[in-house]
Amino acid sequence: MKHVRLIRHGESAANAGEATLDHATITLTPKGVEQAQLVALSFNHAPALIVASPFTRAHSTAMATAAVFPHIPFETWPIQEFTYLEPARCTGTTVADRREWVEAYWAKADPRFRDGEGAESFLDFIARAQSFLECLAEHPAQDIVAYSHGQFINAVAWLIERKPLGIDDGAMVDWREYEIANHVPNCDGYLLSKDPNEAGWRVSRSAPEEPRMDAIWRVPGRAYQVARDTERLLIEERAEALSVAGYPLPGDDPAMYAEQRLKEARTAVCSSKVDSASENTAAELSAREVSQVLREAIFGRSVMSKVGHESWDEIYSGHFQINVDDWQISIYNDCDQLDYCEECVSPDGRRWSFDAGDRFGTDPIALLSTWEHQTLERLLKAL
Template sequence: MSPTLDRKHVRLIRHAESAANAGLVTTDPDTIPLTENGHKQAAALAASLDHAPQLIVYSPFDRARMTAQPIIQRLPDVPTATWPVEEFTYLSPRRFNGSTQAQRKPQADGYWAQGDATFRDGEDAESFRQLLDRAQVLLDRLARHEAGDILLVSHGQFIRAVAWLILYGDEAATPARMRAFRQQDVAAPFGNCQSYLMAFGLDGWRVLYPISADGLPQPADPFCSAP
């Protein structure tokens, strides 16, 4: 990090293990809870923080809120906020209510294979283009915010969409880029409670490096904009 050039640092953290991550049957995407192991991961994440941020933000989805709770309890003086940084729901929840990730996999693979960033699986689903638009809204909001050190608890594909947009800008939603997003996301899984450290400075946004669940910097992955 270069404090003379970077005006802002944001840590984007994926939520702890959820029932869906554990292969269990789920219903509405926003109410999926953490598992017992997920609660332990969230507590360990909170304990691993080496300093207090100036703002704690979390997704409105239950699994992100539950992950943020131990952090908020440990740092009660830090302001908190709920922002629309929920996970990418690209398969219609109405069609797949009561299913597991394994059962949804054929339809998920088909969605990504078609590479159509404007396609929506239903009124209750989101297109890849809409996901990237939401990521841009977040980046703009973070850039304007007075806080210079922000911790944000969100979801794997949303966090990686933010990084993808930083990397490719207007090209992020082309069919080839959309397929590559999926391929790289699967090839280099983003684990529960893992995170990216982002910086905002004179040259705009950069994803500096990943951070492990226990708070250690990791080698850059395909979604990072800095070596």
């Protein structure tokens, strides 16, 4: 049985009523960051794949989970929010400012209509949702978590529940009513499941009287340790060390006590796997960390510059040195093609280096999605 947790991003600046510049780069509020962390701490086991929308608010929410499970594959899919209003005229506006435009768009009920440059038609939007379901069905991972947006999530659920035969004005009106009736709160969502012997998907949601998703999925105590501990060790390893040292964790163990007990456990069990992992990773970077630094540059949240005078084209075949907010990164240019990351040194002196004997799955470049890889290559060539 395949399971997919489809989760909306944490509270964004737009959700909080702030004016925003661009639909794709809206950031999380402090409350949204906290919501993302709570969701990340709610998993009682690691998913097989983490998927995120390319929009900043969903991508940032997903990264909180990626930080808890740094070795789990992370991919960016086109599951961004429905952009049905022309982005240019929405610059600097709030949700309240756009209300009349929104009402006029839905009153038109034309699934082929595009509001302007950069806007998406309802037909295009639903096609993306359908494509998402097809990609999920084809992907080998059986336990997936996907971070997206309220309207996109409801488009997926609507396709599963209503099974529309076509996308006409009636279907568009029906979806709008469905969306309003089934509003998805921040960091809430649906659980999708698919039996390999059945053609369709099933969707389930929490009943109104039941706890919300963040309460259902949240695992107190041990889960907190993973995010709070900078070494990000597996929950099982830490629990084992605590138990051996005589400090079993109660069900309501708060993070502050868990941290102290963990330190005591490490002292008492110096030969445990926890100590070993701590020693091995204390002065090293992970490929996941380096990959995220590159993503920050890809999405324009960090400044990337070249080191030296030679451009990407001039080097053609060799190592291209870049600086991303004081992170020193060496990337191999293979005959004008982005190949792999050779080395990275963080601002605090930690180092990651390429191991030619064990490249697959460990290279930060290999952890990027196809779109991210292409975007990074384009940015490097422009430096």
